[in-house]
Amino acid sequence: MANEEQIVKEETINEEVNQQEDVIVESEQEASIEKDDLTIANEKIADLEAKLAESENRTFRLQADFENYKRRIRLDQEAATKYRAQSLVTDILPALDNFERALKIEAIDDSAKSLMQGMEMVYRSLTEALANEGVEAIESVGKPFDPHLHQAVMQVEEADAEPNVVLEEFQKGYKLKDRVIRPTMVKVNQS
Template sequence: MSNEKNVAEQEETVDTQDTEEVEVEVVDAEDVTVEEAEETADETTAKIAQLQAKLDETENKMLRNQADFDNFRRRTRLDQEAAQKYRAQSIVSDILPALDNFERALQIEANNEQTKSLLQGMNMVYNQLVQALQNEGVETIKSVGEPFDPHLHQAVMQVEDDNFESNTVVEELQKGYKLKDRVIRPAMVKVNQ
């Protein structure tokens, strides 16, 4: 029985506490004046405006980061395309002096059959090198009879020749080469005044 009494007393205490809390809430709500409600509304509005400003700033940062990432991705793609397009540039630059030496060697006049045979073999190797370079997109720069272009030609001499117009390439001293649209080595030329 004593347990039943304790349980009943606890239930009454709980009921009383719930009632008191409700009464306190009601009393607090009644004590709030219109001015206090307006101040609370103003504080809430200010807090909403502050949170909206933070949200706008965060969205702005996110959009800028997205744009930066898109620009980075585009630059990386362009760099990769250029690297792929001009991947053979260093090897072409290294091969060009050997190609020049082949051309000089092929200009020798052959006096006997052995020399002719040797020149024929060298000519075959030279043609294979030229073909391999052409397959990679290497082309020679046309010079003789063309107007002088400082992007394609390197003028090492000026001459006066009535057979050519002014500022025209008269003679090519060393061949120039382009890899696709990039000049690997400008042609060394003589230019008419």
């Protein structure tokens, strides 16, 4: 019987060892599953963080593009307001030129003199209205030639004049604020 008791004890011990081994295997499997879940979760977190960074970068770019767009629109509106009279001024300049040519004619009789006085008044009114809009004539004669302000239609060599200086003005040029509407047609000393 002592043998049988010992066998029963050994079997009980073996069963307990087997149970403990099963528990260890199960806990190892659970740990392995938890490790796999943790690895998957970490990969998902890294993927989501990358997507978030990309989304934030795209958002910053869109915000910068929108700010640039607003700035361009504001500058365009300011330019449109500043130069709103440009097309009208461009259309009026030939009439102004014709007035200047007509005013150079000398009146012989009284009716022609009164007509010239009326034309001078209209001419003055036009020039004042243009000046109120920011239009000014470009001064040229005696000044250095500037290709931004002048259009050289003739070059001559005069020894008594400085080189690259405007000698004569053929047609007046005009600026609207800081923009050249029409360059002055000039004769320039070449030497």
